[in-house]
Amino acid sequence: MPSFDIVSKFDAQTLDNAINNAKKEILNRYDFNDSKSTIELDKKSNEITIVTENDMRLKAIVDSIISRMVKQNLDPKALDMGKEEYASGNMLRKEILVREGIDKEVAKKIVKKIKDSGIKVQASIMDDQVRVQGKKIDDLQAVISVCRGEDFGQPLQYINMRS
Incomplete structure (x- = not known):
């Protein structure tokens, strides 16, 4: 029986390259001259930590990261923007979580959308992915x-499209 999996993953090395390019861009910008801004990527927890002086610089850094991700063919929807919080002194900290895997609520929405479409396939949630099975490959492509x-x-x- 033909099947395929719906997943939400990203390439960690490509993300690392995008973050490093954003760091270089920020270092070379005139409006960040004499800035104490830092951008760090924790590869184990998939978290980007930004520390900077004010909201304007924080927004510029986030925009730079997003533009670099788009240039590296990474979808910025994978970023879960946290709230800004004050770090020591007058510094702002923002932690951005990079989501990997499909959440249970999103998986339920995907399965419901597939069932509501009326296509004769079976969709099942397996951990952080959704497996779709059907009798025809054309049905799978329609899904x-x-x-x-x-x-x-x-x-x-x-x-994992299998026939």
Whole structure:
């Protein structure tokens, strides 16, 4: 029986390259001259930590990270923007979580959307992915187009197409 998996993953090395490019861009900008801004990526917890002086610089850093991610073909929907909080002194800290895997609520929305479409397939939630099975490959391709037409708030990839 043909099947495929719907997942939400990103390439850690590509993300690291995008963060490093954003760091270089920030260091070379005139409005960040004499700035104590830092951008750090924790690869184990998939968290980006930004520390800077004010809101304007924080927004510029976030915009730079997003633009570098787009240039590296990474979807910025994977970023879970946290709240700004005051660090020591007059510094601002923002922690951005990079989501990997499909949340249970999002998986339920995906399964509901597939069932509401009326396509004769079976969708099941398996940990942090959704497996879709059907009798025809054309039905599976129709499910992919239905899912691409909907915004679930996370980047989705369609892998392991088997016939």
